Amino acid sequence: MVGFVICGLEHSGTTLVSELLRQVPGVDAGFEVGALLAETPRDFPLLQPYAEHMLWGWGLTQEAFLSCCETDSFDIFYERLRVSATKLRPNTHVIYDKTPRYLAALELCMSRVVAPFIVTYKDPRSTVYSDFKSSGRDDFDRWFDEYAAEKIGYMRLHYAEFLRARDTRDPRVCLVRLEDLCLYPHLTCDRIFAHVGYRFDLGYLSFRGERYQNTRVGSIAIGLPFEYRTALDARRHATIAKKFAGFEAWFFE
Numbered sequence: 208m209v210g211f212v213i214c215g216l217e218h219s220g221t222t223l224v225s226e227l228l229r230q231v232p233g234v235d236a237g238f239e240v241g242a243l244l245a246e247t248p249r250d251f252p253l254l255q256p257y258a259e260h261m262l263w264g265w266g267l268t269q270e271a272f273l274s275c276c277e278t279d280s281f282d283i284f285y286e287r288l289r290v291s292a293t294k295l296r297p298n299t300h301v302i303y304d305k306t307p308r309y310l311a312a313l314e315l316c317m318s319r320v321v322a323p324f325i326v327t328y329k330d331p332r333s334t335v336y337s338d339f340k341s342s343g344r345d346d347f348d349r350w351f352d353e354y355a356a357e358k359i360g361y362m363r364l365h366y367a368e369f370l371r372a373r374d375t376r377d378p379r380v381c382l383v384r385l386e387d388l389c390l391y392p393h394l395t396c397d398r399i400f401a402h403v404g405y406r407f408d409l410g411y412l413s414f415r416g417e418r419y420q421n422t423r424v425g426s427i428a429i430g431l432p433f434e435y436r437t438a439l440d441a442r443r444h445a446t447i448a449k450k451f452a453g454f455e456a457w458f459f460e
Contacts (some may be wrong), residue, residue, distance in 0.1 A: 213324075
């Protein structure tokens, strides 16, 4: 079985939450999975680019990966993955699945495994700024005009699932705002860890052996989700807020 599942908006802290939970002895994961987007594990090899990324992300041969998928049971798939993956630490007895895209099909993914889910999100203004930085462009206004419509479509898919989980207070879902994680790390980590059945230790706030370059040294940077406030002027803040006004629950003040 999979111990728990992490999903959420891109650049909203899924990797940060993953690295925090990797500090629990015996708990580990590779990179993204994506299997829960397939109807059964047997269908997963056809789901690209997730299937291809599993090979390097978890340290699998093609033969081992296909063997993991030769079942209709997701529980069996994850157990085979735990045994076969070579990128896991020794003595790993619990694995988890961190795939941000699951948020767009949250209810469906939850129907395929019996496990707690963690959903991360953050202010749309912070999301836009993260995407702008990743783009490598230097003209924000021109970039934003080209970018906004597609991003709004992406966020609508995720927002509907987020609202359903929030409004129904689904007990299997822990909603984690990145701003809260950065401003109130102890309280927020206590809540995250309790949700998946572990006790948070303050020592986990200093990563042991960070795996990904996009996770910052020191674990949690208080200003991380607020960089847009100084990097972009008030006019651009207003432009983003107006364009992304349909996502009120994600704005943070």
